[in-house]
Amino acid sequence: MMTTYLEFIQQNEERDGVRFSWNLWPSSRLEATRMVVPLACLLTPLKERLDLPPVQYEPVFCSRPTCKAALNPLCQVDYQAKLWACNFCFQRNQFPPAYAGISEVNQPAELMPQFSTIEYVVQRGPQAPLIFLYVVDTCLEEDDLQALKESLQMSLSLLPPEALVGLITFGRMVQVHELSCEGISKSYVFRGTKDLTAKQIQDMLGLSKPAMPMQQARPAQPQAHPFVSSSFLQPVHKIDMTLTDLLGELQRDPWPVTQGKRPLRSTGVALSIAVGLLEGTFPNTGARIMLFTGGPPTQGPGMVVGDELKVPIRSWHDIEKDNARFMKKATKHYETLAHRTASNGHCIDIYACALDQTGLLEMKCCTNLTGGHMVMGDSFNTSLFKQTFQRIFSKDFNGDFRMAFGATLEVKTSRELKVAGAIGPCVSLNVKGPCVSENELGVGGTSQWKICSLDPTSTLGIYFEVINQHNAPIPQGSRGAIQFVTQYQHSSTQKRIRVTTIARNWADVQSQLQLIEAAFDQEAAAVLMARLGVFRAESEEGPDVLRWLDRQLIRLCQKFGQYTKEDPTSFRLSDAFSLYPQFMFHLRRSPFLQVFNNSPDESSYYRHHFARQDLTQSLIMIQPILYSYSFHGPPEPVLLDSSSILADRILLMDTFFQIVIYLGETISQWQKAGYQNMPQYENFKHLLQAPLDDAQEILQARFPMPRYVHTEHGGSQARFLLSKVNPSQTHNNLYAWGQETGAPILTDDVSLQVFMDHLKKLAVSSAS
């Protein structure tokens, strides 16, 4: 059974990009709420499917206006009558004329069971170009600016030649560069302190006449882009030389910065103008606004900190003390922008490279709501940034960019279910419908969300509510169904629709609890619960969120654990739940919920990524992976525990954000003694090399590039490792001293053992 389920889950994930917390669904509302972990799934709408070539026609939709579900393998088809019944609303629909030849043996792909996920290419409508609008901070150190300029110049060669590109630079002022002029470079300049309406911006840029390329499409020449009247956005192939020169001549912001001051940086206005520019020229066209900034906004709307260096940028402490003067206003500014951007189908990326904070806390909504990337680094002159940036333009096996734009995700449910909300890089489209739940989890109240930018790994958590009443039992063996319809603009500029239809059996909790338990996907559940927790953490006090998580965990243990009341030692969890408490333990310690030792920017950054990665990556974030390398055998995963830190091991830890290679004390001494250079110790050299190679592999694949830390016993950077491992040995349990097992961690944090002990105690207690 277990095997079956693991396979089933994996299969489903590979085919549909979906993982449910429960793979057998409790059939009544009441029971469902008692299951503690909600019925929910992680959906990766554009999961790469090597085996799924898109079909070159459009889906057939149910004719009921409130349903509009797509024809799918679960539908009942009357081949004689050329009718099909919608499995969501039971409406009977005529096939369109093109389906005249349909029969049992001549089925369209969407009716075949293996096409529970299918992608259609929409041929209608004009093709809009991809648009990349660089918004570049010029208040950088010379080195940084130079590196950034080179990266940007390099990126021109990576862009699709037909893509439109634009450049906005900012410092004390904001400059929108015109790219179509020769002999003189021309730019429009805006004051960095003044918020302008979209209308004003468009007037000032001379865009008042709607420049809608969409309406001038020339289907006859699909290759040629429609005429674009805006001189600010030009096809890369036309102006790459101009732009390269322009970038080359880009100077640091010339306005003097006196000692003790921060440079005046008008990020808020720059973004506002970028948004306004695209809004006026290419609404509802796939576009990326790529913001490169080297510091916090210090003036104008959206300023995060004043220009006095003696006043530091807000910390969590300030925020808790309500001492962050600019935070609320700035956040509001960026939220407004983010919503405008999202409603235009554009996205904002933020590449923030600075040693101090840059205001990601305030600006996070720009990326979070639009599906843009958020990258945080120390400097643009680091491989971390350079490679991350390069990776944005990576291509898939088809040679297409791994990016899609302007997606709309629609969720349809069968009658026993309603959709309660979604958590991920999306905004609500506020589409009410019969399948929208009144209870909200995450972004709710709608059955459609906009995801302005997504890539093959973008993953949303979608939460459902079982609404079937307890007294209206569902017939045995019947299945509930959910359909995800994702319409988007492919990087090839095609419009595409991906439809995923899944179904699960209903189960009666009373009689089939065992089965339901077995169908529990604890990994998905952990991530889904974590997303809920993180989502709450954005608006609630940290301790409250932790308490809520604890309570949920305890309730789950009470519900599914086997124990004798008041006897903690009797407590047992089945295999399907066994890892779950550990995930929660590490989640509690994670930077997603703990702000201690993190700046608000870092927290925002971590949360940003947590809310969009797929299950595997999310799990790594929750509970980092630790590999151990030694002469004792092949590399092996070891417990994320201080006991794993041994003198004769090399450890490789992947926290998603960091890759840490840690040399144990002995290894470190050997290395310092240079044994690896002696021919007779070549095996030591290999041992040293092995984790490096593995790390390289991870580095190559991951976006964003993790911070790469190479350290050893006693090294200052060893803190990255020490802060993550379960502190099973600390200065508080000295008995561990002297034993050969691992390194003590100087912390007051509870260890997993203590945590589990408490959990058991509470689970079995009748008091709670």
Add this chain to the structure above:
Amino acid sequence: MNVNQSAPPVPPFGQPQPVYPGYHQSSYGGQPGPAAPPTSYGTYNGPGPGYQQTPPLGMSRAPPSTGAPPTSTAQAPCGQAAYGQLGQGDIQNGPSSSTVPTQRLPGSQPFGSPLAPAVSQPAALQHYGPPPTSAQVTAQLAGMQISGAMAPAPPSAGLGYGPPTLLASASGSFSNSGPYGSYPQGQAPPVSQAQGHPGVQPPQRSAPPLASNFTSPTSGGPRMPSMTGSLPPGQGFGAPPMSQPNHVSSPPQALPPGTQMTGPQGPPPPMHSLQQPGYQLQQNGSFGPGRGPQPNYGTPYSGAPTFGSQPGPPQPLPPKRLDPDAIPSPQLNELPPQQKTRHRIDPDAIPSPIQVIEDDRNNRGSEPFVTGVRGQVPPLVTTNFLVKDQGNASPRYIRCTSYNIPCTSDMAKQAQVPLAAVIKPLAKLPPEEASPYVVDHGESGPLRCNRCKAYMCPFMQFIEGGRRFQCCFCSCVNDVPPQYFQHLDHTGRRVDAYDRPELSLGSYEFLATVDYCKNNKFPSPPAFIFMIDVSYNAIRTGLVRLLCEELKSLLDYLPREGGAEESAIHVGFVTYNKVLHFYNVKSSLAQPQMMVVSDVADMFVPLLDGFLVNVNESRAVITSLLDQIPEIFADTRETETVFAPVIQAGMEALKAAECAGKLFLFHTSLPIAEAPGKLKNRDDRKLINTDKEKTLFQPQTGVYQTLAKECVAQGCCVDLFLFPNQYVDVATLSVVPQLTGGSVYKYACFQVENDQERFLSDLRRDVQKIVGFDAVMRVRTSTGIRAVDFFGAFYMSNTTDVELAGLDANKTVTVEFKHDDRLNEESGALLQCALLYTSCAGQRRLRIHNLALNCCTQLADLYRNCETDTLINYMAKFAYRGVLNSPVKTVRDTLITQCAQILACYRKNCASPSSAGQLILPECMKLLPVYLNCVLKSDVLQPGAEVTTDDRAYVRQLVTSMDVAETNVFFYPRLLPLTKSPIESTTEPPAVRASEERLSNGDIYLLENGLNLFLWVGASVQQGVVQSLFNVPSFSQITTGLSVLPILDNPLSKKVRGLIDSLRAQRARYMKLTVVKQEDKLEMLFKNFLVEDKSLSGGESYVDFLCHMHKEIRQLLS
């Protein structure tokens, strides 16, 4: 005499008094005395310094006075010069003053010696004469007939004038102000008096005047001849009579005329019996000339029908009526039809500006004007003269309405003569005169009075052996800082007085210390920003291309200081239509960068580095930019423009660069684009002559004042070049240039072909001219008077500091003074104008001008030391400002009333009793009516139908910062006949009066007023002339409206073109030439400038106005 002359130069500073003694003797003993003076010189060493100055002065002015003394010592007071003149005049009138002659002779001698005027004594004398004579001009408007008769004498005309004035002076003598007065009394003191002791003498004069006057004339007489040469005609002037009338005795003689004046009484004229009944008016110098004309003028005018015909009758017709009604018309019949005007007044009999100018030139043009003596009236602005700074500022820097100020405010109120100084702090000096020395007092900065903050100047009195000095303005006693200490010589002067400009000169500069700088930081070199309208209109007319092309070379000629190799000035460029385009022309760029700022509502400067650059360093980029600007906008369709944001941008740019500077705006249209300072077309001719007319002169919105204020604070001066096709609201657009010390140039309907030369010439001059930036001017005065009102292009944030964002050599500030206490006759009244500014090279300096004036307790002294040109300058500015707040009619009435009051006060208090029917004018002010009439009928105060609202606003604004010379020619244009004088003569031909009657249809004339230049071609000009000037065979083939004369290789063509060039060179702005043919459409335009005639817009003719004025005066007197 020679000695004297030579002497003067030596001791520049001399304190007048000590020296005098010598003079006195000379003068007194005088009369014989000429010899004496020399001795006195010898004495120099002792008294030293004083001498020299005095002598010179004496020479010029004193002499006249001395001249007077001879006759009746005490009485002589009147300007000696006057006497001299009178003398001449008298001769004619002579009969009356038969006695005089004898005396005169002696008198004359004395003069001669003292004056000495070595060289052309006569000339010198005359010069003075006139001024002093200024005393009174009794204008008896009576018949011109006489003059007519005289006419024959034409040639002498010129001379003739001179004399008349002299006569006038005679009359003036009564009042002879202190300076001259001294002479009269002159017993001994004359000299000293001349220098300023007047005080004492005045009283005496009053009594003696009569006698003296007469006498003087006589004395003058003798000389006259020499001057005039054949002048016997001069006698004709009847001047003598005049003088008499004024004073007392005269009435009898001249009176007849007087009676005539009254018009009604006209009949009485017979009395005169004298030849000149009509002229009697002239008694005061001015008329004299008028009469003189008979002889002198006659000729020139003779051409005019009027005169010619009437010559005979006039005499009999003595009656001259000012009163229209009263006009007896015996003469009428005789008068030619043209003159039928109700009052038949001989235009030649009324004071002639041409004559006055000519006389002053002749009398005072040859001697340098030495400024050592307090209260000297300088030569007229129309006279070419050199100035020697010996302790007072040159008249090129400061001119006053009066050089003798009433001691009390009561007196001042009574006289109604405005006390004003027209100050041109950075005036350009001719190459012969040294520009002010720069004094560097090191870190301590200039030495100032602790209390009133006046700067060290020659009038400061060192006491206690030099350890302290007493402030000449507020009398505060200050310690002399040790490093400045110097011993005093036995006269109480510092030993180093001559080594220090601030102790010996009227004008000098101090290097300012950091305390005088904004933010306590030495200023950066200033910057020029060129801001070019690139809207459709500007592109279409070719303006932008022309301008860009010109700038490429013009940038090499930015003002430089001293011998600097390259200008320190940085330049920047902006173009604009509805939005602004800034350009980054940093030298390191491969190509210029354009930065567009569309946020006109909230203007700012988009770049710092690379906007203001050194021309040489960035030449390549700038050239590339200037090449590209016309291309970039070649296809523009944008017709809307903004204006305020442009200025704002320039100002912000300077602020960002932390420097002062100047914006050159080239603008074409009414700024109607949505932006601050947006204007609407509000031109409405219907408002003219209503109470709302003033709104046409007021700015539409307050935005520009606010903006100007910010500009001033930043030291941002704005020069505006307008190229309107239609109404652009100059009244509003010029607010900022006006308040920032900038200039406005207007080229209506600009076309490259026609206007290129004018525009480029103005532009070149404007760009190259030396400018002081971020200036503050403060005028300090002796306790007793106070500067209360200021006119000009500047801004004031308080009541004392004139703030000028920019100040060039042409900009003038007129300052009015009022009493707040009594002045002291002995110490006189001192003015110190201190100008703190940043030079073109970015050096912070203080320019100081000092001027000492006399004070008087007798009104006559005031009237004798006035300068009408300056008065007109003040009155025009006063009126032109008045139209902003009052209906134009009120303003005009105010002017007339004030003028009448001034003249009435004179008549009442200074002139000898005479018939009310006689118009008596002070010699110094005899041109006041004609000039004032010109002001009254100027476009601003009485617009013609073709004058646009913009034109009026433009002119109004121009006049505001004009200096005396400019207002003089602007209101009374120069009319030069071209073919009368010998072709080989290189000097400017003598001007004729601006009246159609003076035009001969066989001649060609040039007319200029500083802004316009017309070439009027008479219908019957010889074909040869036409051919050699226009290269066409006949009059009819001359293109009307031509603006360029063909370049032909013949003497006439060369001469005329040369003359045009030289006229243009004299004026601050390029005057566009318009060729006007007699009887052509364009002639109407031309006729507007014939200001002595009745104007189409209803302006009175000179004669009419004089009658009008007389009537007003009589009303006041009755």
